């Protein structure tokens with residue numbers, strides 16, 4: 001399988017190449033040259049497979065040429081062996097139409113573990129082949145940081161530097177990062193905001209003093225391998241609900257458009273999906289783009305669902321490419337316009353192509369709280385604020401009553417105890433396996449909010465590339 005850039009100017013790479021690269025050198029995102037497609041019979045034959053085996057079936061065409069089926073199976077078995085539920089992503093029925101797909105049974109209690117547990121192992125596998133060393137640099141306001149750290153802690157060929165804004169992540173989220181004491185994990189609290197941290201990371205990726213000596217990469221959802229791993233649970237859920245004979249709709253709490261794009265990929269591969277509901281909060285650029293074609297960034301309003309508080313959705317570019325005739329030169333032009341003015345209009349083909357599968361809905365903070373209370377009262381389920389936005393959208397989307405609607409439960413409620421308690425009156429308990437989080441030793445470096453301070457620290461601690 002070959003991968004091409006959405007902006008048309010980067011060399012095509014194989015799976016190993018795109019996994020280690022992250023972003024394409026022309027600023028675009030990698031997508032497969034064409035979508036592998038399963039017949040209805042092939043999909044029917046996947047029913048009942050254990051999750052790791054299903055993952056091998058779905059991902060095999062994407063890794064072809066870079067991993068043997070045996071290597072892929074080994075990596076999937078290890079990655080999904082870290083989950084605390086036998087089904088990996090169990091499906092829970094709420095009523096006749098509504099279902100929850102619990103994606104939070106991984107080590108750090110958010111859906112990002114599903115992809116990052118595999119990505120950490122893919123990195124290690126490819127690096128040992130080339131006898132190289134990787135330096136991961138990222139900024140986090142919450143879930144990505146802890147999931148990435150857990151995925152690479154203790155791995156010989158990888159150093160990870162994770163920046164967080166001092167005093168502005170929750171205690172649970174900070175401790176999930178800072179209590180990992182492996183020598184290759186470097187947590188940095190910076191004196192500044194998340195945007196300051198993010199700007200430092202971006203600058204480091206174009207700083208020749210860093211890139212000349214270290215192989216640096218990102219672990220955010222622009223990395224194709226993450227999206228690929230997320231395609232699997234769409235198949236897993238739909239198969240349980242009767243696919244391929246029966247269509248299923250999904251409601252996806254959305255920020256960077258990575259998770260819901262994985263649903264789009266599942267549809268391209270032949271899974272019969274009735275609708276993909278893009279659920280946003282009041283930071284609703286995607287809702288506006290999908291409902292009226294207006295993709296224009298405003299300012300971010302902080303909410304109780306921080307992983308959805310964004311104004312630019314990186315992975316949306318992949319959809320615009322695929323539904324805009326796969327014209328890299330035209331998309332590069334469109335994205336240049338967006339980067340200059342922070343606004344753009346979707347073309348007719350992008351709008352119509354998206355409308356064939358996507359619906360969107362937006363939840364206010366009040367609607368999010370009501371959805372948490374409703375789930376507790378009517379379904380006996382405690383859900384987190386992100387999942388609540390998904391459930392609100394699922395119930396508001398007007399899907400035909402004969403079609404099951406699956407809301408992706410993206411985080412464990414115990415990650416957001418204050419919001420959950422405010423809505424339901426009950427404090428959600430941390431699962432026993434992470435219950436001693438508040439007794440563990442923390443370690444992190446506090447640095448001033450200047451780029452030079454952070455860069456010098458990274459250069460001093462990282463291992464140069466081969």
Ligand SMILES: *Cc1c(COP(=O)(O)O)cnc(C)c1O
Nearest residue numbers: 143255256257258259307410411
């Ligand atoms: C990251 C995250 C999201 C958003 O997912 P995207 O792939 O960025 O759209 C939603 N909910 C939770 C809990 C998350 O951690």
